[in-house]
Amino acid sequence: MAFNVQEFKKEYTKKFEELFAYGYDEGSTTERFIALGDLVRGLYTEEWKSTVEDYIADQSKQVYYFSMEFLPGRMLKSNLLNLGILDCVREGMQELGLDFDEVARGEVDPALGNGGLGRLASCFMDSIASTGLAGHGNGIRYRYGLFQQKFVNGYQIELPENWLRNRNVWEVRKENKAVIVRFGGQVNLAADEDGKMTVRYENTRNILAVPYDTAQVGYKNGVINNLRLWSAEIPYGEEANFSTVEERDDVMRITEVLYPDDSNYEGRLLRVKQEYFFSSAGIQSIIRYFKKLKLDWNQFPEKTAIHINDTHPTLAIPELMRILLDEEGLGWDQAWEITKKTISYTNHTILQEAMERWPEGMIAELLPRIYQIIAEINRRHIEKKIPIYGNELAYRTAIIDQGQIKMANLAIIGSHSVNGVAQLHTDILMAETLHDFFVMYPQKFNNKTNGITQRRWVQIANEALTDLLDDTIGAEWKKNPLEIRLLKAFREDEEVLEALETVKLKNKQRFADYVLKTMGIEIDPTAIFDVQIKRMHAYKRQLLNVMHILDRYLQLKDDPSLDFPKRVFIFGAKAAPSYYYAKEIIKLINAIADLINNDSTIGDKIKIVFVENYGVSLAELIIPAADISEQISLAGKEASGTSNMKLMSNGAITMATLDGANVEIRDNVGDENIFVFGLKSEEVQSYYRNGNYHAYDIYEKNPRVKRVLNMLVDGSIPGIEQEGRDIFDSLVKFNDEYFLLKDFDSYIAAQYSADRIYADRGKWNRMALMNIANSGPFSSDYTIRRYADEIWKIKPKS
Structure with missing residues (x-):
């Protein structure tokens, strides 16, 4: 340009x-x-x-990426x-007398996502455009998004995140592309004069879906794709049948918040409304575009790929069927083949119980025609599979079961591709979680390990490292991330290693300045910055990190002369508003921070920083400053993780269980450049199968574990009487679901190993360099090329 x-x-x-x-x-x-x-x-x-x-003009095949959340950052x-x-x-x-970085901070982080799922979707949008592919996003334009997190007396408080108060300069409202989405009412099937079945809707509640388009700019290649986010509005004219304030409020509520509280029926109903709303609007938009091409319907899968990111957009499957059947007049078999060939599905969870399922009656009442289609898909699936696999397996894979509609089952049956997001995750899906489906559809299953875009997570977030890489290995890595491996040649170069340490120290000082200014906590940038940034969830085991902090604190209280290097433990996490246990852990961490940060006998040997309202912009500040990357989920529970990739690409060293993409990071960096501990996935599965894990025995026999856990209930930590008791009981009385006590000793040993190596600056810097040098394969550009070649069958724009 x-x-x-x-x-x-x-x-x-x-x-x-x-x-x-x-x-x-x-x-x-x-x-x-x-x-x-x-x-x-x-x-x-x-x-x-x-x-x-x-x-x-080219009638290019285009992919549409449907996701409940996108988290683009500034x-x-x-x-x-x-x-x-x-x-x-x-x-x-600068010449105008303005501070560019200060002006950039005038942009508000879009509140369109929560964690890894949404950030992955945004990395993919960047990579799709930057690799020259024709691909677009489809989601919801949330007015308030997730929530703004505040800590009050250590407790998480959720406030509205009014991110649109000063308008979003990047979006363009496209009222001429609006569509109607129908809810409720009655559906009648009647034969027309030719004997063909027609569908008539009565008493439906019609919502106007208005798209807001945001350009997705490719990296120096002239390709600019589109992210289309839908806003729910009251329609005008004949469709406007909202007479009361309550009815109008119900419309606005559809696109108000991300992940409404689903602990009650009303919250679950709103979630389903959201999911159908953006799925239906997106499908209608795609169909309208295809009809402009004036092609035969059998060519739809040759021109269109629709990818559903987790189960949230699964209603796109019956919605596509509805339009093909009811509005375009196709027969069932033809419509079903088109739908399956068009749609592909990414699974993001190992836990069967975490996969979405909705009450059958809710769907029947809210989406009567969609329910009819789902029921027919289910009937045909069972009828077809019984002669091949028998009753038991056919019914185990049913979409409708015991009054519940299983969205993952619908997503698998109604698509041509099902992928996991790390090799271990995919292996577990095939062997355990979705094994019945793997028996039926082995050809559908494949792996696509997640990736991140180094454009944001290195070039933008870490300009000092970017300059060092350019000076050391040239700039080709910016276009071809694998070229960063050239850095390996400098692993014994003292000048480069010292420069790398200087970059890290500069980033740590920047974060320390932020913490002092915003939190009033003074931290030493020469300390180890130990970082765990991710959703607050029991399986991610922030609590294991807490146990290590308390153990270290107790060791220092016993003997203040112990030669532990200084550590700053940095947390960033939001808990879902209805996830009471996760909110208790947040309170616990803040209470421990108050205790330790203000203990004069500890000084600055341990500091705890829990940043409020963690999001993309804070991640851009924290990640370049990190020394240790905590990736400590119980093996076999984390689908992939992407913070692990962002942190390694900035020279942090991973403290890891062999879970998710940690396995592939280990394979790339080598055992000598990562700290691995804990049970392996197969050992965890063995405990589950055999039922022979006894947390109480570990508590009784391991004095360090016992002493740490007793702190939760003996008054050592002020202000957590209820929280401490609940957490203690979860670990001791209710048998420690995520095996924290079993992994404790191994984790402590790995942390002591990190202490020793950090004292050897040359060795630590070499490990950091080798992590950066091996981060190229985790570029989302390569992930997207694999999706394009193997699932979507689309080619880059020439």
């Missing part, structure tokens, strides 16, 4: 004055950002338009980087 500093300064000044009718020097940070965002969006509009036109720097004008704009802002 031809663009220079002088042109930028002129255009920025003009844009600011157009928007606000006064000079940029008088503007607020938010106003300065809005002007810059509007200007940047204008720079790529022509390429955005031409990309769409090219796809139409988009300014990403867009500037991918357009190739980041340095130009930075220089121009």
Whole structure:
């Protein structure tokens, strides 16, 4: 893109004055950002338009990625980087007397996702465009998203995250592309004069789905794809049948918050409404586009790939069937073949109980025609499979079972591809969780290990490391991440190792400054920064980390002269509002932080930092500063993990169980460059099968475990009487579901190993270098190419 500093300064000044009718020097940070965002969006509009036109002209096959959440983070720097004008704009802002980084902080993180699922979807959007593929996102434009997390007396409090208060400069409202989504009412099937069955709807509640489009800018390649997010609105004209305030509020509620509390019937009903709303709107939009091509319906799978990210968009399957059957007049068999050939499904959980299922009656009442289609899919599935596999297996794989509709079963039966997101995860799906389906459809199952985009997680988040890599190995790694392996040649180069340590120290100082400013906690940047950042969930075992902290604290209380290196334990996590146990762990961590951070006998040998409202922008601050990456889920429970990849690519060393993608990280970096501990997946499965795990015995026989756990209930930690007792009981009385006590000794030994090696700066820096040098294979660019080649069957734009 031809663009220079002088042109930028002129255009920025003009844009600011157009928007606000006064000079940029008088503007607020938010106003300065809005002007810059509007200007940047204008720079790529022509390429955005031409990309769409090219796809139409070439009749390119396009993939549509359906996801309940996307977590893009701030988009300014990403867009500037991918357009190739980041340095130009930075220089121009400086010449205008503005601090570019401060202006960039005027952008609010979009509250469109929660954790790894949404961040993965956004990495994929970046990679799809950057690898030149025709692919678009489809999701929900949440008004408030998940929630804004605050800590009050150590407890998590959820507040609305009003991220749209100053508008979103990147989105474009497309009212002309709006569609109607129907809920409720009655469905009548009647034969027309030709004897063909027609469907009539009566008394439906019709919602207007309005799309907001956001450009997905490819990395220096002129490709600009689309992320389409739908907003629920009250329709106009004949469709407007909302007479009361309550009815109108119900419409707005559909796209208000991400993951409404599903601990009650009303919350589950709202979740299903959300899932059908964006699935139906997306399918209708895709169908409308395909009909413009004037092709035979059998060519639909040759021009369209629809990928459902976890089970949330599974209603896209019966919705596609509904349109093909009811509106386009296809027969069942033809519609079913088209649907299966078009749709593919990524499974994101090992736990069968975590897979979505909805009450049959709820779906029948809320989505009567969709229910009819699901019931018919289920009937035909059982009828077809009984002669081949027998009654027992056919009914075990049924979609409808004991009054529940199993969304994972529908997703598998109604798609042509089912993939896991790490090799271990996929192996467990085939051998255990989805084994019945693997017996039926072995050809459907495949693995696609997750990836991350180094453009955001290195080039944007860690500019100092980026400069060091460019100076050391050249810039080719930015286009071809595997080229980062050239760094291995410098693992004995003292100058490079010292430069790497300097980069890390600079990033740690930046984070320490943030912590002091926002939390009032002073931390030493020369300490080990030990980081665990992910959703708060029992299987992710933040609690095991807590047990290590308490054990270390007790050792130092016994003998303050112990030569432990200083450690700063850094947590970032949100707990689902209805997940009481996870919220108790948050309270526990904050209570321990209060205790230890204020214990003068410990000084700065241990500090605990639990950041509020963890999200993408905080991750960009924390990850480059991390020394240790805590990936300590119980083996066999984490599908993949992606924070492990982000942290390794920034030189953090993984403290890991052999779970999820940790296995593949170990295989790439070698045993000598990772800290591995704990039970293996097959050992965990053996305990479950044999029922021979006894946590109480470990508690009684292991004095260190006993002493740590007793702290939860003996008053040693102020303010956690109820929480401490509940957590103690979960581990001792209710047999420690995630085997923390069993893995404790192994975990402590691995942490002591990290202490010793950290003292040898040369060895630690070599380990950090080798992690960075082996991070290339975990680029989402390569993941996406595998999806494109093996599942979606699409080729890059030439």
